Amino acid sequence: MTASQIPLLEVEGLTKSFFGVRAVSEVGFGISAGRLLGVVGENGAGKSTLMNMLGGVVPPDAGTMVVSGRPYAPRRPKDAKEAGIAFIHQELNLFTNLSIAENLFIDAYPRLGGLPFIHRADLRRRAKRALGAIGLNVPVTTRVEALAPGERQLVEIAKAVNAEARLIIFDEPTTSLTHRETERLFTLLETLKGEGTAIIYISHILADVLRLADEVMVLRDGALVERGPRPTFDTRRLISLMVGRDLAQLYPPPAAPQDAAVEPVLETEGLTQPGTIQDISFRLHRGETLGVFGLMGSGRSELARILFGLDRYRTGRLTLRGQPVDHLTPQEAIARGVAFVTENRREEGLLMDASITENMSLVTLHEDARGSLGVIQQRDLEGRVACLGGELRLKAPDYAHPVRTLSGGNQQKVVLGKWLAAKPDVLIIDEPTRGIDVGAKYEVYNLVRELAARGTGVLFISSELEELIGMCDRLLVMQNGEIVGEFGSPFDREAILAAAFREAV
Amino acid sequence: MRSVNPTDAPNRTGGLATLGRRLVVSEYFVILLAALLFVVLWPIVPRIASPQNLANLASNVWPLLAIAVGQTLVLIVAGIDLSQIAVVALTSVVGGAVMTQAANPVLFEQTPLWGVLLSEGGGILSGSPLAVPVALVVMLGVGALIGLFNGSLIAFARVPPFIMTLVSLSFFSSFAVFLTRAENISNLPSAFTVLGQGEILPFVSFAALVSLSLALSIGFLLSRTVFGRWVYAVGQNPRAATISGVPRARVVVAVYTLSALCATVGGVLYSARLGLGRPGFGQGFDLLLDVIGATVIGGTSLFGGQGKILWTVFGVILFVLLTNALNLLNLSYFTVNIVKGSFILAAALLDVARRRLLVTM
Amino acid sequence: MRETNRRGILRDRFVLGVLRSSPFILFALLLLTFGLLSPRFLQPSTLLLILNQASYIGILAVGMTLVLLTAGIDLSVGSIMYLAATVAGLLLQRDLPIAAALAACLATGALYGAVNAFFITRFNVIPFVVTLATLIAGRGLGLAITRSEGLTLPNSLFTLSSLRPFGVPIAVYVFAGVVLLATLFLQLTPLGRHIYAIGNDPDAAEKAGLNRKRTIVAVYVVSGVCAALAAFVSISQLGIVNPSFGEGEELDAVAAAVLGGTSLFGGVGSVFPGTVLGTLLIQMVQSGLVFARVDIFIQPLVQALVILVAVLIDSARNGLLARLRRRTIRKTVSVPGGD
Incomplete structure (x- = not known):
């Protein structure tokens, strides 16, 4: 047999x-x-x-x-x-x-x-x-x-x-x-x-x-x-x-080439937190999409958390929109125009049992509120969310439905939507396409492109090199908590991988 | 379980079943249940509808409602506040000590309050027109401090709420007993007791006014303001809320402070009704069980993220009506306990059933 | 730069070490303090007395530990104690043998626990609400039986409780036996390990084919039996069943388990040394205050403060552990594992 x-x-x-x-x-x-x-x-x-x-x-x-x-x-x-x-x-x-x-x-x-x-x-x-x-x-x-x-x-x-x-x-x-x-x-x-x-x-x-x-x-x-x-x-x-149809392209084309002299919206110098990141220095410019490539455990997600004020750093300098920052908290980061799409949307991105409207309005509640008590103008708020939803091409029968009922791709759009509402100058996205299907991926890429075209600096963190190469203007490679290389277009895959794997293997 | 087929033609029984379902799922279910209970009991115990009993019912609702409103807030952020009854006890004692008009030296000479706040002539502000307002401010201050203490340790030191408020409960209720060596402070000024006993209009008591305004303001805060949205967000997913810029720690501290303030209002109403500064409010758990029972029966989830002040109003009414009916039926304290316990359980079972219905609807 | 990092890590390690052994350190400190306040406190006879007084709350806390390990809670143990003690008391008053009374007492506890478990597993109502309801209802049932009157127990029971084989009170043997059995059960039997597994991740347990419901039932029945046994030990020492017997004991039992390092979120904790240490800590403070002749109205204040300190230390330890776990990125750092 x-x-x-x-x-x-x-x-x-x-x-x-x-x-x-x-x-x-x-x-x-x-x-x-x-x-x-x-x-x-x-x-x-x-x-x-x-x-x-x-x-x-x-x-x-x-x-x-x-x-x-x-x-x-x-x-x-x-x-x-x-x-x-x-x-x-x-x-x-x-x-x-x-x-x-x-x-x-x-x-x-x-x-x-x-x-x-x-x-x-x-x-x-x-x-x-x-x-x-x-x-x-x-x-x-x-x-x-x-x-x-x-x-x-x-x-x-x-x-x-x-x-x-x-x-x-x-x-x-x-x-x-x-x-x-x-x-x-x-x-x-x-x-x-x-x-x-x-x-x-x-x-x-x-x-x-x-x-x-x-x-x-x-x-x-x-x-x-x-x-x-x-x-x-x-x-x-x-x-x-x-x-079920031919996708002309995997990645949408970039907007017009960037002006080289644009101002940095995010700048770090020697950012260090013992045990996680070491001596991180880079600049993110207005309208630029800067990729961060690294393996799991290279410190890329930890860097994102520090840049958003979720974790502390011990030494180094952080500048947002030209203003030096001291003791950053998430509220402070948001006030300074930073947005953060985390790598796990269920645990950190969404209120799963709350409605689409509640999720998408969470960051910008104050904009639809009046008076010192912060009384919410529900109609204004719903109007704005509906408008955003249209922009995102969100597929949902009713914005009062809990986000738990949506597909992964639409959930990710809700996360992006709540940050779009804040009109960020810096968007940090960590593994934004993980676990979502090809069609939704393309739409997420599109949104990133649009934001960049409007002048947002995007820090795109991913473990999929192809995605970064398709989307980014520049690429940083992280390894063991440090930036070990910077690459510009055209990207050299071999060199990037070599940098990311050095010491790690 | 029968699978639901959407193409089922709606027939008579189907229509009735749907109506039943709608009713059970509706947020007015609890108040409908209370009304039903009332209507069923009326022929059995006609006394239940007597003006005197209605007044009695109402006077039992108001203090409990004030406290339960605070508990609702805490439950929504996925916490729990067991220390509320200690707040009632301590504020009752402290307020009493400030405004009492006479204190018996035989009872109070040994207490730490003697010579500090208390003397034979009563509290430190005895007889002063300022006595009642100052006492109220002091009571609210003490309540707020306890709430701040709970909230800060829960938010910053990350002590689990159950344990934190349990420790607070045992400390502050013992502290209330310690202050008067377990004696009640009597001789409270009438300007104070009127809060618990007086009426502005027939059937509209001060207590009703105070308690309803509190419920209305907290209800407004929860449903119409940014702070309210933050409270729900923190209860549903604290991590996502933090990342969306919600000041989690501040929300938690505020919620526990409000909870203690609500308990203080309950303390004012209870003390005024009894005319006593009573340290015993914090001993035994009857009051605490009533508060949590009424809130949970109303439909507020112990897992956080879900709850409304309106539900709590309904829950309190149902709970008080139930207790009242059991008393009128001349049932003993222990039968009342058995029925109350079964009721909480039944409410929980109903909640589970409601959730299932909601899923399949 | 590297050097300062290393020093920071060493400092964290030291702090963590101190925090980890905090129950022991707190225990030693309190022993020392009370010893200084009243030298009689450190005599073996006093310590035996503390053990004797701690035994019933310890037995109760062992049952509670099992429940907490599954991420549940049993608020009804105080009422179980009262009901079981009432059953035992009534039988003893009718001159039934002590063994029969004990058996009936334990059976009452088991039945009560089974009722809790029934509502929790059959209807998926959360344990907090179920046991809160049965706490109220159970007390009512007990009071209905006794008509709110105290039961005086025959002397034979009191004689039994004053037995001291090898100079050690019999209640301490019972406590030790319960601890030994519970530890063997938790550490060495498959069902015991399933309790930890279910407390850690109930969904995964279900997928792995573990019988979640059966385990939950077992845990609440055991908690009921422990409460009944605790009641029996306690009434044999007191000689009477008061209408308020057992009231508020649930909170002491939870406090003892949590002080011993058991988490309220399930999956973490131990009967020995954890809960035993927590129980002794609570009882030592109680007895120590009596020995030091502290005002009876101040005693509960001090007790609450000691528990608060222990709880704060526990939170600090968990916070530091979480922070250290996150530092796993850079290779210069080795990770301190769980204990």
Whole structure:
């Protein structure tokens, strides 16, 4: 019997509706042992629903699943586990207050004989073996909270391997990984494949999918639009299949070339906070888009927080719109024309249960308020938000709806909207397109361009180099809390990557 | 659970069910429930509608409402203020000590107040026309200080609100008891007691006026001003609020200060009604349970970000009516307790059901 | 520049070390202070007395710790104590054997805890509200049974409580037994570890296939049983069940657990040494003030202040820990891990 020819999992006519709306519509595919199937699609294309059906999280309305020739109808995640299917979610399911070993065996602790007690020595021994199998060299008694994101991901994989999963589903596994951790993950995927494990790999990063997959599957609006061996795809084709039309360009064209003598809106000199950033000096000019490239943990997000007054700095000088700043707070920063789109919009960007109007008006409440009591003129406020929403091409039936009900892309537009309302001179954006689909990405880029054209200086922080090259006038590279290089157009990819990875590898 | 099919043709029963749903989800549900309770009880205990009982009902509503309004603010920022009853007790004692017209040396000679604020002739301002206004200012000052203390440690030292106000509760209520060695201060001037007992017009008491104006102003502050929006924002997501330029710490301090001030107003009304400076307000938890119970029954969430003064008004009315009815039914203190407890639980269950309905609607 | 950074980090480390061992330091300081105020305080017999008095609140706090670990709270323990004590008292007055009374007492606690758990798990009402409601209702039920009268208990129970095997009061053995069992349960059984897991991330626990509801039920039942046992220990020392018995004890139990380092947000804390230390701290202050002949109206003030200091230290420690964790960027710094 040759394992690679018998499909490990076969799916046919899988369908699922929520409230009368089809999320997944008659999808069928198969995957064999030792193969990697890449799955791409915009947000809302049905990827998560499809995988949730495979993982036993939601039951399908129609369709059949067969695992190794036997019918498979999971009703709980546990059923999936027993069938040898492991699901590694985007948000990791680890208990940070417990040790690695405990996390690996949380639902199957080795017992001490027939007693209800945990066999600690056995637990450690087995955990050590499991970590060895995936090449993670950390004491098994380490608490998960002390691990880096990449190491946590490896622990999650160790869990799957340890449970003898024959099919592992990865949902956006690289979003919080450093470059080095990503490489390590990819090597591990190859090893797993070599051992006969089948892998389903979902990602927005098309380059990764094209690099790893044996076969690629494209979903759009809940339906399978294309499936085939990897060589039949390239990035451009994947995008047009996902979006359903040809995108002329990935990045909107820049506005007219910048005047070289424009004033700086943000200037730092020797900014230092021990432990996070060291000797940061740069200038951001009016109308300029300045990129900051760095790996996870290079200090780029920490720099952004300091520039916005969320964290302190010990030494150095910070100048906003030509005025020196001393002891910056977020309120002070906003008053001086700084806006900040954070990297995680759910935790730091939005009031998820508040309405679109409330979110978009939060920063500029005072502008629609009168008197020393600050009485809000609700009609003015709503008018302004509606106007902004139109500008953003926000797709929402009613601005009184909570933002929780919006798609990721529209949520990001709400975040941008509340800052647009403040007409900022400096816009700091940290990973603005993370987890949003291709169409929404383009719109976000457009907004950045428009702002720059109006004279806002944009500090664009990202871990996607392509995006920075497409959008920025200049690029700073950060590493270990310091600026290690500055690059101008035309950008030299090799040189930028070399700077970012120096010492880090 | 039956899945909802939007194409279901609305039929008679469906229409009724929808109406029922609308009612349960409506923000007037709690007051409707109170009205229903009243109507059902009327034939059973006709006394409930007697003018005397209505006046009694109202006089029980006002002080509780004042305190519950403050608690609502704190709950909206995802906090809790257990120290409110200590504020009631301490301000009652301090105010009493300032304005009382006579103090019995047998009772008070050993207290730390004797010779400082108190003497045989009463409080330090005994008999002065300024006694009542000064006492009120002192009471509000003491209340504000306690609120500032709670708020600052919660906002800046990041002490969890439950623990912080618990410690405050035990400290300040013990302090009130310590000041008078557990004795009540009596002989309060009539200019003060009229606040709790007097009426401006028939059925319009001073207490009603004070308490309703407080509820109205805080309600206005919450729903119509920038500060109000900030309070909700901090309750919903403190991190996002901070990044959007909301002065989180200042909002939190202000909210706890307002909460203590509301409790002070409640303290004024209770003390005036009893004509006593009473340290015992902070002992036992009946009052605290009433405050939190009434607020939660009104619909304000303990998780923060959700709540309205109007809801609290309804909650207080329902709660007071319930207690009153149980008393009129001649039920014992313990049965009252059992029913009150069940009511809080029922309100919570209803809240869960409402949320489910809202999701599927 | 680097040198000053290093010094700053060393200073932070030192401060953190001091803050981490703060319960111990506070304990030692208080012992010393009361010892100076009244030399009799440091005699072994006095310390045993403190342990004896601490045992019932300690047992209560152990149950509360378990509940707090799941990010819940049990405000009803004071009423559980009263109801369980009432049941035990009534049976003892009818001359039933002590063992039967104890069994009924514990069963009452378990049942009460199960009722709490039922509303929490079945209807998803938050524990604060459920236990607040049952706190009020439970007290009412107890008072309805006793008609608000005190129950005097037979002497046999008092004799039992004055047993001192090896010179140590029997209540201390019971306390030690509860602590040992709870520690074994939390550290060494799968269910114990699941409590930590659920307190850390309930959604992840659900996805990992842990039985969240069963664990929550277990925790509230255990809390009920602990409260009942605490009540039994306490009434055997007092010889009487007053109508106000158990009132306000829930706050002492929460305070003891939190002083011992248990978080109100779940997932963090321990019975030993944490809650034991917190309990002893509270009881020592109480007894110390009595020994130092401090005015009875000032005693609660001092107690509250000591708790405030402990709470502030705890907050300072958490704040510093969070700040140090954030400093993981630059390689010159190594991170102090969690404890």
